[in-house]
Amino acid sequence: MRYITYLVIGVFFGIVMFKSEAASWFRIYEMFQFGSFHMYGIIGSALVLGIIGIQLIKRKDIKPIGGSEMRLQPKDKGITRYLVGGIIFGLGWALAGACPGPMYVLAGAGYVSILVVIFGALLGTFIYGLLKNKLPH
Numbered sequence: 671m672r673y674i675t676y677l678v679i680g681v682f683f684g685i686v687m688f689k690s691e692a693a694s695w696f697r698i699y700e701m702f703q704f705g706s707f708h709m710y711g712i713i714g715s716a717l718v719l720g721i722i723g724i725q726l727i728k729r730k731d732i733k734p735i736g737g738s739e740m741r742l743q744p745k746d747k748g749i750t751r752y753l754v755g756g757i758i759f760g761l762g763w764a765l766a767g768a769c770p771g772p773m774y775v776l777a778g779a780g781y782v783s784i785l786v787v788i789f790g791a792l793l794g795t796f797i798y799g800l801l802k803n804k805l806p807h
Contacts, residue, residue, distance in 0.1 A: 684775045693772035693779070702764050762791075 691697045692712050701709035726732065727740060734740055763769045766787040768776055773791065776784040798805075 683771075684778055687772055687775045688779055693768065693775040695767035698763070698767050698772075762794075766790075 687693050690712060692709065697706070697709050700706040724742065728742065732740065759769075766773070768784065768787065770791060773784055773788050777788060
């Protein structure tokens with residue numbers, strides 16, 4: 671039953687992303703050219719909602735559905751790791767025209783060529799997993 675709930679939420683999220691044009695290559699291109707506020711508005715509203723949600727969880731001591739203790743671990747500080755990771759992520763996003771969420775939305779919408787991008791993303795994740803212990807973190 672739990673997986674059906676995740677599937678329904680994922681399909682709803684995909685529909686919202688597709689209808690809001692967040693998965694549109696043109697909108698992403700506009701964003702990287704600083705030609706439109708559309709994507710910045712979507713990303714900014716997600717950021718604000720995320721901050722509000724995390725603060726509510728911390729201040730109201732909200733428990734997960736199972737009732738266990740929720741632990742939000744602070745991230746390690748460091749400029750280099752976020753700068754390099756952000757540049758790699760941004761370059762991939764700009765070259766592919768989609769970040770990880772919209773990749774699956776575009777596949778679901780019938781854009782077959784995005785399967786090459788999904789394969790590349792999965793391959794990159796696999797290679798990172800192999801090299802993780804050898805990389806400076």
